[in-house]
Amino acid sequence: MLSDLYLVFIAIILGAFIPNFKLVAFGSIAAFIAAAVLIQMRIFTYLTTEYVFTVLIVVLGFASIANLYRHYREFRL
Numbered sequence: 159m160l161s162d163l164y165l166v167f168i169a170i171i172l173g174a175f176i177p178n179f180k181l182v183a184f185g186s187i188a189a190f191i192a193a194a195v196l197i198q199m200r201i202f203t204y205l206t207t208e209y210v211f212t213v214l215i216v217v218l219g220f221a222s223i224a225n226l227y228r229h230y231r232e233f234r235l
Contacts, residue, residue: 169216179225183218190214 176182193210196202 165213166216169213170220172217174220174224177228179221182221186214186217
């Protein structure tokens with residue numbers, strides 16, 4: 159249970175505190191593809207593709223929120 163929380167906290171930190179949205183998006187998708195391949199090769203036996211996809215959605219969600227807030231601060235929309 160605690161290891162699951164570590165992954166979620168890392169996802170939130172990556173999504174919220176890296177200001178370049180493209181870097182987060184491409185890096186997250188590349189990490190998801192790499193993890194999915196390693197799961198299929200039975201290297202990551204403790205993870206499932208659905209769980210890694212959930213972490214990907216959390217990262218992209220917080221990254222988009224942080225990106226919108228950054229644009230709001232810059233342009234005062």
